[in-house]
Amino acid sequence: xxxxxxxxxxxxxxxxxxxxxxxxxxxxxxxxxxxxxxxxxxxxxxxxxxxxxxxxxxxxxxxxxxxxxxxxxxxxxxxxxxxxxxxxxxxxxxxxxxxxxxxxxxxxxxxxxxxxxxxxxxxxxxxxxxxxxxxxxxxxxxxxxxxxxxxxxxxxxxxxxxxxxxxxxxxxxxxxxxxxxxxxxxxxxxxxxxxxxxxxxxxxxxxxxxxxxxxxxxxxxxxxxxxxxxxxxxxxxxxxxxxxxxxxxxxxxxxxxxxxxxxxxxxxxxxxxxxxxxxxxxxxxxxxxxxxxxxxxxxxxxxxxxxxxxxxxxxxxxxxxxxxxxxxxxxxxxxxxxxxxxxxxxxxxxxxxxxxxxxxxxxxxxxxxxxxxxxxxxxxxxxxxxxxxxxxxxxxxxxxxxxxxxxxxxxxxxxxxxxxxxxxxxxxxxxxxxxxxxxxxxxxxxxxxxxxxxxxxxxxxxxxxxxxxxxxxxxxxxxxxxxxxxxxxxxxxxxxxxxxxxxxxxxxxxxxxxxxxxxxxxxxxxxxxxxxxxxxxxxxxxxxxxxxxxxxxxxxxxxxxxxxxxxxxxxxxxxxxxxxxxxxxxxxxxxxxxxxxxxxxxxxxxxxxxxx
Numbered sequence: 001x002x003x004x005x006x007x008x009x010x011x012x013x014x015x016x017x018x019x020x021x022x023x024x025x026x027x028x029x030x031x032x033x034x035x036x037x038x039x040x041x042x043x044x045x046x047x048x049x050x051x052x053x054x055x056x057x058x059x060x061x062x063x064x065x066x067x068x069x070x071x072x073x074x075x076x077x078x079x080x081x082x083x084x085x086x087x088x089x090x091x092x093x094x095x096x097x098x099x100x101x102x103x104x105x106x107x108x109x110x111x112x113x114x115x116x117x118x119x120x121x122x123x124x125x126x127x128x129x130x131x132x133x134x135x136x137x138x139x140x141x142x143x144x145x146x147x148x149x150x151x152x153x154x155x156x157x158x159x160x161x162x163x164x165x166x167x168x169x170x171x172x173x174x175x176x177x178x179x180x181x182x183x184x185x186x187x188x189x190x191x192x193x194x195x196x197x198x199x200x201x202x203x204x205x206x207x208x209x210x211x212x213x214x215x216x217x218x219x220x221x222x223x224x225x226x227x228x229x230x231x232x233x234x235x236x237x238x239x240x241x242x243x244x245x246x247x248x249x250x251x252x253x254x255x256x257x258x259x260x261x262x263x264x265x266x267x268x269x270x271x272x273x274x275x276x277x278x279x280x281x282x283x284x285x286x287x288x289x290x291x292x293x294x295x296x297x298x299x300x301x302x303x304x305x306x307x308x309x310x311x312x313x314x315x316x317x318x319x320x321x322x323x324x325x326x327x328x329x330x331x332x333x334x335x336x337x338x339x340x341x342x343x344x345x346x347x348x349x350x351x352x353x354x355x356x357x358x359x360x361x362x363x364x365x366x367x368x369x370x371x372x373x374x375x376x377x378x379x380x381x382x383x384x385x386x387x388x389x390x391x392x393x394x395x396x397x398x399x400x401x402x403x404x405x406x407x408x409x410x411x412x413x414x415x416x417x418x419x420x421x422x423x424x425x426x427x428x429x430x431x432x433x434x435x436x437x438x439x440x441x442x443x444x445x446x447x448x449x450x451x452x453x454x455x456x457x458x459x460x461x462x463x464x465x466x467x468x469x470x471x472x473x474x475x476x477x478x479x480x481x482x483x484x485x486x487x488x489x490x491x492x493x494x495x496x497x498x499x500x501x502x503x504x505x506x507x508x509x510x511x512x513x514x515x516x517x518x519x520x521x522x523x524x525x526x527x528x529x530x531x532x533x534x535x536x537x538x539x540x541x542x543x544x545x546x547x548x549x550x551x552x553x554x555x556x557x558x559x560x561x562x563x564x565x566x567x568x569x570x571x572x573x574x575x576x577x578x579x580x581x582x583x584x585x586x587x588x589x590x591x592x593x594x595x596x597x598x599x600x601x602x603x604x605x606x607x608x609x610x611x612x
Contacts, residue, residue, distance in 0.1 A: 312588050
């Protein structure tokens with residue numbers, strides 16, 4: 001950060017990640033101002049003193065008179081009301097500085113974030129931009145309190161982009177960041193993701209040192225930050241920068257946002273809308289560098305993974321910790337990815353037993369089940385990636401795996417034209433079930449009643465078996481051809497299949513009738529292979545073409561994506577959603593995995609029938 005004085009006012013400019021860590025040496029940290037809020041009441045834990053101090057910036061200059069608030073995330077549902085924690089008001093001084101000492105207690109097991117709203121971005125005495133909203137995702141409140149020393153926090157557009165995108169599945173605006181019961185792990189991981197993307201201590205990106213094979217979306221984050229800065233460094237909502245941003249960030253049929261945090265949340269929720277208008281807000285000489293040289297296809301923010309044992313990746317599954325496990329069709333490894341790193345190391349979990357793996361599923365005990373296609377068997381791995389069992393009986397060309405609510409393992413046998421069930425606790429031999437119409441089965445999914453749904457790949461139906469393996473019926477919407485991946489949405493009573501042969505998604509009710517309006521096409525769908533359902537019942541598919549993408553539809557069948565789909569992928573084949581709302585896609589074309597941050601609604605992981 002470079003600091004200069006003009007007419008007695010101080011201005012700063014971040015010119016590199018290294019210089020971004022520099023702070024104004026002559027700052028005098030003071031505290032005053034306002035801070036109230038509401039949220040679900042929780043028992044308070046009195047911690048040690050701990051001091052929070054820092055600076056609020058808008059683009060090139062400090063924001064004075066900005067209201068600081070510390071929030072604990074809500075616990076009564078996604079985007080539920082957060083709890084304001086400061087017992088006294090705090091505002092920034094003339095240099096944008098603030099200091100908080102002993103003004104808050106921590107609710108039990110709470111995660112906290114800090115916001116700065118309204119203020120003067122250096123526009124002369126008395127100016128106040130009411131559209132200013134910036135934030136930083138801090139994490140464990142108890143950890144802040146227990147620190148004892150001063151925690152330095154720089155809040156600006158960059159920390160706002162990192163926080164809002166990582167927490168997109170849990171927020172609608174700054175007073176409303178919360179999670180549903182049972183998903184503390186999901187929002188905890190989202191906070192961790194925010195701090196991978198950006199640094200709250202420097203106010204710059206990325207938040208962690210680069211890891212081999214992991215490409216963070218730093219340039220896009222800085223570009224979005226510059227778009228926000230055009231509004232923040234202005235006189236307010238009626239300025240050119242704010243009016244364009246707030247208009248472009250207004251959802252179709254929705255209400256216009258009133259501050260930059262809400263605007264960015266809308267952009268994260270609707271990344272394909274008004275892309276050019278938002279990019280047009282980036283000035284030629286922008287405060288955050290580098291920037292994108294042209295408008296992106298959409299405003300999805302994603303982390304890109306290569307290496308780590310990834311070679312011709314197939315299916316992907318999420319474990320109870322939120323890590324993604326990938327079956328690799330090439331090499332002899334399965335890969336485990338945590339946000340921003342390879343949990344399985346630079347080569348993956350290597351075993352000579354792993355040959356041409358395609359399908360993967362994880363049970364409630366975090367054991368990993370691998371459809372080991374090349375070796376014609378089923379492998380069980382423990383949570384450390386070691387092979388613990390090799391099963392051959394009942395297996396013939398395994399393609400996909402699913403776990404039912406009783407911990408039984410189900411496998412589709414593409415070569416054997418059958419479905420095999422392996423009983424929990426004694427999976428040495430499977431019981432293959434078949435039907436004369438079952439030919440080349442591929443995808444498999446299990447509903448809340450433990451019924452088994454199978455994509456009949458060489459046919460034009462989705463076939464239903466009960467949990468005893470007895471064939472029940474075959475269903476179609478009348479247009480389906482070559483169904484691939486299958487997913488169930490038991491909350492809404494639906495089964496979805498990627499109708500690869502007609503580049504569409506077929507929806508069926510649990511009784512086998514076609515969902516109104518299906519098959520779904522458009523929205524970028526092209527040669528879909530995988531299909532996944534998020535926690536709201538939105539349906540996502542991977543478009544298996546070289547210039548691939550993902551497409552999404554609401555429960556009402558409305559496309560959430562532009563005509564080209566979302567993201568830039570290379571022949572994607574696998575999809576999974578995690579408890580933080582991140583969508584994971586594997587691409588066989590370039591042996592990569594893409595983690596789309598906050599694109600969906602959180603789902604229960606691991607994905608077994610009882611947790612759907």
